[in-house]
Amino acid sequence: MADSVSVDDVSVQVPDNGGASSEHFNEGTSEGRVDVGIHPLVLMNLCDHWTRVHTAASPTSPPTAKPVVGALFGIQKGREIEVIDSFELPSAHELSVSDSNLSLKAFLTQRTEQFATVFPGFEFLGWYAVQDKIHASDLATHRMLMEFNESPLFLVLDPTPPPAQPKDHAKVKLPLALYESELHVVNNAPTMLFVKTPFKVTTTESEGIALDHISKVAPTNATAQSSLHGSLGSLRDATHMLDKQLGVLRRFLEATKNGTLK
Incomplete structure (x- = not known):
């Protein structure tokens, strides 16, 4: 984004139908600007957020009654960005009926300060939305968050991707898309557009261990078991046997010391 153009100079064009438009995003990919890694916790938060919203929704409610959006947090060092955590952003209606009387900006400012206190070094990196496509209103939200x-x-996480065929199972990609905003000249006016940015899903060893169990899919009325259960069970049995044998040895030594060995 050009340094000479302020946020207020950006023109956000909204089509009359309120849908996505080619004027609002570019299917090209922005390469080389940043190296982005997204941690599994963020992806799980997105899925959990969407599931809770749609499970609690009334059957008669329209699908877009409550937007599923939130903030992304993590660490940025130069061109390297790690998106480590996220939290949900309330809707305008939720803010209006809450006791705090906070605006979205005030709410985000408060939560950002809390995050920085609990997790030093973490900063606001962007936002997420669980939806099947980009909407014109997303640019307005993005513009506000540039503050x-x-x-x-x-x-963007697509909650309803097309079903995968069995033969293509190994080639299925996550229904995710990551965007940055760029300025392009459209009709001789600077216009902010979304441009896709490459990313990778990265995890630490501790995250891998924690997710090994909870990511398992269990049949109905069954309990999901991690691949770690077998080895942990064997370790438990071996420890129990060792404790039992040490007890026998301890009683033998005590009997020998007291002269009561028979």
Whole structure:
């Protein structure tokens, strides 16, 4: 994004039908600007957020009654960005009926300060939305969030991807898309567009161990078991046997010391 153009100079064009438009995003890929790694916790938070919203929704409610959006947090060092955690952003209606009377900006400012206190080094990196496509209103939200980060990321998770065929199972990609905003000249006016950005899913060893169990899919009325259960069970049995044999040895030594060995 050009440094000479302020946020207020960006033109956000909204089509009359309220849907996505080619004027609002570019299917090209922005390469080489940043190296983004997304941690599994963020992906699980997105899925959990969407599931809770749609499970609690009334059958008669329209699918878009409550937007599923949130903030992305993590660490940025130069061109390297790690998206480590996220939290949900309330809707305008939820803010209006809450006791706090906070605006979205005030709410995000408060939560950002809390995150920075609990997790030193973490900063606001962008936002997410669980939806099947980009909407014109997303640019307005993105523009507002640029007050917290001049180059926020926008992560989109498609909750209803097309079903995968069995033969293509190994080739199925995550229904995720990551975007940055760029300025392009459209009709002789600077216009902010979304441009896809490459990313990778990265995990630490501790995250891998924690996710090994909870990511298992269990049949109905069955309990999911991690691949660690077998080895942990064997270790438990071996420890129990060792404790039992040490007890026998201890009683033998005590009997020998007391002269009561028979």
